[in-house]
Amino acid sequence: MASPRESLLHEKRLETHLVDMPDYVIEYVRSKKRAKYSASTLLGYVHEYMKFFNWLQHEGISGVDCIKDTPLSILENLTKKNAEFYKEYLEEEIISVENDVKKKRSENAVARNINAIKSLFNYLTTETENEETGECYFYRNVFSKIKVHKKDEDSANRRAKKISSVILNNQEINEFLQYLRSGYEYSLSPRQRNAFLRDKERDISIISMMLGSGARVSEVASLTIKDINFHKRQMDIIRKGGKADTVEVLVSSLDDLKDYLRIREVRYPGAKDTSYVFVSKYGGSAKPISVRAIQDFVTKYTLAFNSQEEFSTGQALSPHKFRHTFASEWIKNGGNLILLRDQLGHNSIETTEKYTNLSSVESKKVMSDIENARNVDSKS
Template structure:
């Protein structure tokens, strides 16, 4: 299995986080490391921390430190208290990042993730672990009584949500033209300086998302050797550390090549085949871009053009265009996007069918004009 930069980053973050945890959580993480990714475990332990802090804040456990919460407190936790915790989670609100006066409630999927996290921990403590004479930490599992509310949506409904948040028709082309020719017009002198420095790199990033449909962590882990100009392909590391090869549009390859021509001079970066492709110049040294840095680049340009979008929305845009151009070739879409289930790829078929419906209506308008 290939080890990505993101994998190493979450291993380090997980290692720092478990220092705050009780011994039984440390043991849980150690036993799960071979079957769960560091990202999943980090998110789980972060959920445990929120749960433990709630237990202390509500006076259910009397201690001044999460590390000192005894396992017996979980054994004796009442069903009412468990339900109250998930009510607390589901009623939390957060600010919409680009709207100062707007808040949203946590969605059902996020609440379900909190439930899954704690169900995993309690199952480990009551079934999977052995601490004394072949017995687990305790036997009463209150979290097994907590139902997970299934989120039900049709493919059409999910596809409609995607359509509302991506570039449709030729807007992806218009967006790239805007970044290339119009974005700089409204910049201050200081902003212009950074834009001129990074424009080839940033444009190559935007073009690559829209010309290949790769994920943000797949992009940040690209090395120079992963670009095959003659084969018009790039090698990526998928979820689970699996290596894969995907096609890339010729125009995106050209944009990558334009970036590579200036990469060494601007960022003082080496050109060895194992060097990271996308880098920044920081404190006199080249450093690979993080996922967050790439997300911020995408946010900046998309917000200026139309609406704030994530790299994942650019991936959705590419997938929808691919579905339309290939008349909904599901195996091809699955291979290109690294999907393991066909129902995910079907989302983009439904999205492209919406485009076809609108096109049919426009064609019908021509007929109506003739009568």
């Protein structure tokens, strides 16, 4: 989910692109907006439709000069072979060349494109209504016959190992936050230090809120003042798809938030005129911070933190790794899996269950240590 500022930008871009789309695509987008699809999601869909309609035009299938004029009959009468050729085109097109290496779309990128088109065809064949006949625009959905495959998922055990290799444990969390509070600034030039000190409390608070709640970066970026309940130690957030939710927050994270709020209007003139909690100086005034800005400083800080030891190349973490970190600590401390699902806002328990395998990996290590200790004892 995008931040408030990014959502507005995506909304504007979406409306700009819709001008070049057929009327039935515009109708589809309006319908999905009413169904609470985000502007960011729909903008992604429209980008995929532009590829599709341009391909129809290039191949001489649509026979129109402008994709806006593509008639419904072209989609209705598209053959399965046509659809298969389009999928092959997506798979084989060279999308970039770097150091003489040609790069094609990933399986997941192809799947996203085809699934976006399937969504449009499903709408046209099941949700529309002709004003004269009361029937759907057409019923032949050729893309329902096209199968796509995403890259095979890792095993649960492998996912757990991958997650555990890029998360912080409790001690590392404390060390990282302490590093930002009293160590990081001394590695900077005077100019860099001044910029960091201006944003220090804000950045620490954002990181602490993610580590202390498991919230997504977009959910934290979208927080408003009224969303925070310090007494109940909770915050209201907007999940993917626009669903409102309430989650718990660690007291230590709320304390970091209070430290930021005390200096918010001093450091960011005009902040009192916006309800968004986390702001940045933009164009001479305070604006809601963007998701990209948070991602950038998390990368910068974690890379610096992990590069402190001699000969260390360091490793940057993303805000999503903070979400993994919170979930891991929840399970380690005996947290209930159902409650974790609700805290993270997962749609299914299967998504949340990957974190139980972190405990499984640790259990295997414990068993291995016991085995090794017994072997040593038996030989002595």
